[in-house]
Amino acid sequence: MARVIEDTVGAFVPGPRIELAGAPSGPLAGLDFAVKDLFDVEAAPTTYGNPDWARTHPVAVASAPIVVALLQAGASLRGKTKTVELAYGLTGENVWHGTPVNPAAPDRFPGGSSCGSAAAVGAGLVDFALGSDTGGSVRIPASYCGLFGIRPTWGAVNLTGACGLGPSFDTAGWFARDAATLRRVGDVLLPAAPAASLGPLIKVQEAWVNALPTVAAALSVALSATERVAGPVLSLNLVPETLDATYENFRHIQAQEAWATLGAWIEATQPQFGPGVGERFALAKVTDPARLAEARRFREVFRARVTGLLGSGAVLAYPTSPVPAPRLETPPEGQQAVRERTLGVTAIAGLAGLCEVTIPAARVDGLPVGLSLVAAPGRDRALLAFAENVAAALGIG
Amino acid sequence: MARVIEDTVGAFVPGPRIELAGAPSGPLAGLDFAVKDLFDVEAAPTTYGNPDWARTHPVAVASAPIVVALLQAGASLRGKTKTVELAYGLTGENVWHGTPVNPAAPDRFPGGSSCGSAAAVGAGLVDFALGSDTGGSVRIPASYCGLFGIRPTWGAVNLTGACGLGPSFDTAGWFARDAATLRRVGDVLLPAAPAASLGPLIKVQEAWVNALPTVAAALSVALSATERVAGPVLSLNLVPETLDATYENFRHIQAQEAWATLGAWIEATQPQFGPGVGERFALAKVTDPARLAEARRFREVFRARVTGLLGSGAVLAYPTSPVPAPRLETPPEGQQAVRERTLGVTAIAGLAGLCEVTIPAARVDGLPVGLSLVAAPGRDRALLAFAENVAAALGIG
Numbered sequence: 037m038a039r040v041i042e043d044t045v046g047a048f049v050p051g052p053r054i055e056l057a058g059a060p061s062g063p064l065a066g067l068d069f070a071v072k073d074l075f076d077v078e079a080a081p082t083t084y085g086n087p088d089w090a091r092t093h094p095v096a097v098a099s100a101p102i103v104v105a106l107l108q109a110g111a112s113l114r115g116k117t118k119t120v121e122l123a124y125g126l127t128g129e130n131v132w133h134g135t136p137v138n139p140a141a142p143d144r145f146p147g148g149s150s151c152g153s154a155a156a157v158g159a160g161l162v163d164f165a166l167g168s169d170t171g172g173s174v175r176i177p178a179s180y181c182g183l184f185g186i187r188p189t190w191g192a193v194n195l196t197g198a199c200g201l202g203p204s205f206d207t208a209g210w211f212a213r214d215a216a217t218l219r220r221v222g223d224v225l226l227p228a229a230p231a232a233s234l235g236p237l238i239k240v241q242e243a244w245v246n247a248l249p250t251v252a253a254a255l256s257v258a259l260s261a262t263e264r265v266a267g268p269v270l271s272l273n274l275v276p277e278t279l280d281a282t283y284e285n286f287r288h289i290q291a292q293e294a295w296a297t298l299g300a301w302i303e304a305t306q307p308q309f310g311p312g313v314g315e316r317f318a319l320a321k322v323t324d325p326a327r328l329a330e331a332r333r334f335r336e337v338f339r340a341r342v343t344g345l346l347g348s349g350a351v352l353a354y355p356t357s358p359v360p361a362p363r364l365e366t367p368p369e370g371q372q373a374v375r376e377r378t379l380g381v382t383a384i385a386g387l388a389g390l391c392e393v394t395i396p397a398a399r400v401d402g403l404p405v406g407l408s409l410v411a412a413p414g415r416d417r418a419l420l421a422f423a424e425n426v427a428a429a430l431g432i433g
Numbered sequence: 434m435a436r437v438i439e440d441t442v443g444a445f446v447p448g449p450r451i452e453l454a455g456a457p458s459g460p461l462a463g464l465d466f467a468v469k470d471l472f473d474v475e476a477a478p479t480t481y482g483n484p485d486w487a488r489t490h491p492v493a494v495a496s497a498p499i500v501v502a503l504l505q506a507g508a509s510l511r512g513k514t515k516t517v518e519l520a521y522g523l524t525g526e527n528v529w530h531g532t533p534v535n536p537a538a539p540d541r542f543p544g545g546s547s548c549g550s551a552a553a554v555g556a557g558l559v560d561f562a563l564g565s566d567t568g569g570s571v572r573i574p575a576s577y578c579g580l581f582g583i584r585p586t587w588g589a590v591n592l593t594g595a596c597g598l599g600p601s602f603d604t605a606g607w608f609a610r611d612a613a614t615l616r617r618v619g620d621v622l623l624p625a626a627p628a629a630s631l632g633p634l635i636k637v638q639e640a641w642v643n644a645l646p647t648v649a650a651a652l653s654v655a656l657s658a659t660e661r662v663a664g665p666v667l668s669l670n671l672v673p674e675t676l677d678a679t680y681e682n683f684r685h686i687q688a689q690e691a692w693a694t695l696g697a698w699i700e701a702t703q704p705q706f707g708p709g710v711g712e713r714f715a716l717a718k719v720t721d722p723a724r725l726a727e728a729r730r731f732r733e734v735f736r737a738r739v740t741g742l743l744g745s746g747a748v749l750a751y752p753t754s755p756v757p758a759p760r761l762e763t764p765p766e767g768q769q770a771v772r773e774r775t776l777g778v779t780a781i782a783g784l785a786g787l788c789e790v791t792i793p794a795a796r797v798d799g800l801p802v803g804l805s806l807v808a809a810p811g812r813d814r815a816l817l818a819f820a821e822n823v824a825a826a827l828g829i830g
Contacts, residue, residue: 092697098601101588146613191498195593202493203594228625286658293494300489306700354621409782 041068041114047156048115054080054361055114062110063224070156071166072149073116074123075100075208076197084177084199085119085149087132088307096342100197102166102208104227109224115160117152121313123201125149125170126176126364127362131310135364140182140404143300150211154181157211164221168195170202171290172357172382175394175408180361182396182404183211184218184427186420188375189391189413190297193225202293205286205386215395215427217418233410234349234420237262239271242279243354243381254398255355255407258430260358265429266368266422269353274342279380282338285331289380291320292328312368333361342388346412351422354381356394356406384410391416393423397430438465438511442534444553445512446470451477452511454611459507460621464614467553469546470513470522472497472605473594481596482516482546484529485704497594499563499622508620511559514549518710519695520565520598522546523573523772524759532761533644537579537801541758544574547608551578554608556572561609561618567598569779570689571606571756572791572805577758579793579801579825580608581615582815586788586810590622602683602783612792612824616817629815631746631808632694633667634659636668637677640711641780651795652752652804655827662826663819666750671739676777679735682728683780688717689725739785743809748819751778753791753803781807788813790820794827797821 041053047070054077058065076096083090099107109112118133120126128151129135136155138146146155150167150326153418154177157165167174169187178185186209200206208225222375224310237259244252259269259430275282295349298398301307302317309317346352358377362370397407411419411425440452442466451474455462470480473493478761480487504510515530517523517828525548528533533552535543545566552572554562566584575582583606590605597603605622609615641649644749656666672679691714694827698704699714706714743749755774759767782789787807794804806823810817824830 078601080563094697095692097599101592104588154625191591191593193502195498195589196588196590196591196595196603198593202494204475296491300491327753 041161041220043161045139045155046134046161047117047131047159049083049118053115056111056112057353058105058107058112060110063107064220065110067111067146067163068114068222068306069106069111070115070117070153070162072153072165072167074119074199075103075166077103077113077116082115082199085121085133086307086309088305089122091307096197098197101194113165115156116413117165120151120316121309123149123170123173123199123295124313124316126172126182126378127371128177129212129310138181139359141361144403145180146154147361149173149370150177151240154178154183154211156251157183164210166208166210169209170197170205170339171208171286171379171386174211174231174379175356175382175392175406178211178394179356179404179406183213183268184215184396184423185211185394185418186218186222187344187385187392188226190389191389192227192414192416193364202295203297204293205290208281214433215424216433218393222251222420223251229414229417231322232349232415234351234418234422235267235349235417236390237266237269238354239269240354240384241271242273242275243384246279246377246381247355247358250400251355251358251360252398253406255405258397258407259353262426262429265425267391270343274352274384282383282387283376285334286379286387288323288328288331289335292323295320295323335420339388342390343412351419352410354408355413356408360400360403360405363421389413391419393419395423395427395430396432435569440558441683442536442552442556443531444514444533444549444556444558446480446530448514453504453509454503455507455509456610457507458464460506461503461617465511465559466508467498467512467514467559467598467710468510468565469562469563471516471596472500473592474500474510474513477513481598482518482530483498483706484702485702488517489702493594495594496590502621504732512553512681514553514562517548519544519707520546520567520570520596521691521710521713523569523775524768525574528795534773535578535758537549538577538758540802541760543578544577546570547574547807551575551580551608554580554610561607561614563605563607564603565595566606567602568640568683568776568783570787571608571638573775574762574793575608578804580610581612582791582795583608583615583619583813584782584789585813586624587786588623588827589811589813597675599687600694601690612830614820616788616821618769619813619817624812625691629746629812631815633664633736634666634750635825636666636669637671637749637751637781639670639672640781643676643778644752644755647797648755648757648802649674650723651797654801655794655804656750659826663747663823670738671749671781676733679721679780679784680773680777682731683776683784685720685725685728685761686732689720692720694746696746697716709759736785738783739787743787748816749807750757753805755804757797757800768799779805786810788816790816792820792824792827795827
């Protein structure tokens with residue numbers, strides 16, 4: 037606790053810094069971490085990125101169990117980090133608390149909704165940070181900021197004491213600057229699982245075509261460099277319905293869940309929102325039941341097909357985000373286009389309940405882009421070990 | 434799913450039965466289970482035992498991850514079970530849904546707040562059932578109904594998708610009719626842990642003195658019978674401050690947390706409550722901050738002392754409840770006296786964050802009474818195995 041952290045990138049929520057010393061010994065002893073401000077920390081407010089949320093909710097009476105687990109494992113909490121309001125956005129913008137700076141590209145968005153956690157790790161303020169991922173909120177900022185990140189299998193990590201957005205998609209994930217730290221945090225937070233060997237790698241064609249050609253090219257080169265440790269890379273078409281279908285079906289289910297989870301509070305409080313957030317909730321309020329039912333049927337069929345494919349240990353590989361971090365001055369319609377193109381890919385793991393690790397495998401015009409490795413539900417520990425080997429092969433260990 | 438379950442004891446919430454088939458194979462294949470109606474099951478209402486709660490909350494958009502984990506492990510959900518309103522009570526009474534019958538003593542309370550889950554398991558409707566335990570809500574109905582039950586280490590089992598009462602005490606627990614089933618469910622729901630050997634058994638004197646002499650005598654005989662497998666039983670005074678102190682300090686923290694968690698909804702909704710529940714929330718609203726701070730300090734000191742004592746593997750042993758199930762006609766002041774005497778004991782594990790298994794080790798005047806085995810935080814798996822050995826030694830395996 038001796039080191040004083042200067043928040044050079046605006047990663048932490050405004051106000052007094054929330055710090056808690058970790059246990060003197062344990063598997064994470066000596067590491068510092070930060071927590072997205074939608075997880076409870078005892079006696080601290082949980083703002084969920086929105087002043088009206090903070091105003092209408094009492095300070096937390098207990099820390100989220102995963103925060104306690106990290107403290108007991110020896111890691112020290114160094115602050116609570118900014119989130120997109122109610123976690124409902126992918127750029128990382130927060131007009132109330134200030135958008136964190138992307139340490140890898142200061143004139144571009146950090147990605148969200150776990151923007152402050154990504155910025156804090158990217159700037160070296162802490163060793164790792166907790167985020168949450170419903171539609172890409174760990175994976176996208178990890179890709180934009182050049183970090184390792186994980187969206188675990190849905191249900192694998194305890195979300196008690198965390199604000200919800202889309203319960204059937206919500207997961208707790210985390211960021212680190214190296215694959216070993218990412219794995220060590222998983223050793224503490226993930227459930228036990230039988231050992232599993234993973235492979236082969238399979239390129240999901242639709243996601244590579246969906247990415248900018250420069251992104252696809254840079255990541256293809258990186259992927260080829262992994263063949264030494266991961267074997268030959270295969271490829272297939274996973275989504276004959278197209279990524280428009282994964283996006284649209286994901287969007288309808290998530291919107292309905294977001295309104296079911298937060299609509300009553302929004303109606304009662306009439307909160308102020310920054311750009312885009314209120315509009316998304318207004319759309320979420322009016323989900324068509326027939327379209328929702330169709331989306332749920334799509335999810336069932338998609339999940340069965342994909343988990344069947346991955347049952348033997350195959351690992352999907354594709355660009356985490358189709359684009360590097362967009363410029364801060366990107367207009368709303370440009371942001372929306374990126375959002376739709378991004379969610380079509382991130383929805384693969386979301387709809388099928390897969391675990392996904394993103395690796396900062398390449399740069400395009402100096403901007404980081406992530407390579408995603410995606411495995412069957414429950415293979416999180418094996419996937420983190422696999423990602424460690426891949427990162428080593430890429431020389432970014 | 435072929436078997437039709439007739440609800441002979443009023444265990445399930447009124448309305449359509451919520452059933453979901455488990456996976457065809459898995460470690461719990463072939464077992465039926467029920468879920469306390471404060472855990473979400475996709476597309477079903479979560480009543481939390483109160484009609485106004487049900488009316489003001491949408492149907493669940495996703496199942497709680499632990500329900501999904503049980504289904505994936507092969508167990509089939511056969512229904513949602515009654516709970517005391519907002520889980521705030523120990524008798525098991527619910528005037529809206531009807532108090533479930535205690536299958537072991539039909540003229541007595543089933544115990545609560547997980548009353549329906551205990552009744553369902555006790556009557557043989559299902560093989561096991563999920564409950565929750567904040568102040569004793571699994572342990573007490575298990576003792577009253579003659580069942581095995583576990584309150585796991587706080588934070589060890591995922592409470593996502595469960596309604597909260599006192600976040601720093603809330604745990605998900607479960608009931609079974611035999612120790613092996615109790616342990617098998619733990620194999621699915623509990624985090625990995627290094628193997629640990631437990632012992633010796635230590636009687637907590639205050640809790641034995643606090644119990645009715647007939648209860649203490651019957652359970653002492655049972656405890657002696659375990660020496661063959663568990664070694665000699667020691668004894669000590671654990672709470673020199675007396676059980677009034679554990680009760681009072683627990684009560685103040687829990688009350689403040691209950692109001693912080695549910696007060697805003699109560700103020701906004703002005704719900705109707707059955708006897709006692711509204712009164713407890715009215716008291717919860719006015720916790721004295723200075724007394725609360727003192728209670729939190731007590732908890733810190735108590736937790737450090739007890740977890741230190743148990744660090745080497747020692748297991749505390751005492752009567753789970755000081756009394757057998759009270760008669761249904763017990764007047765309110767008699768119920769309150771039982772409540773206070775009970776919470777002084779159940780607060781030991783609550784305040785110190787211990788794991789506790791209760792075993793139906795004896796009967797008094799034909800009524801079941803439970804023996805609690807209590808271990809250090811994180812020793813849940815070892816404790817379940819230990820309890821299996823103890824149960825076998827008692828011939829109730």
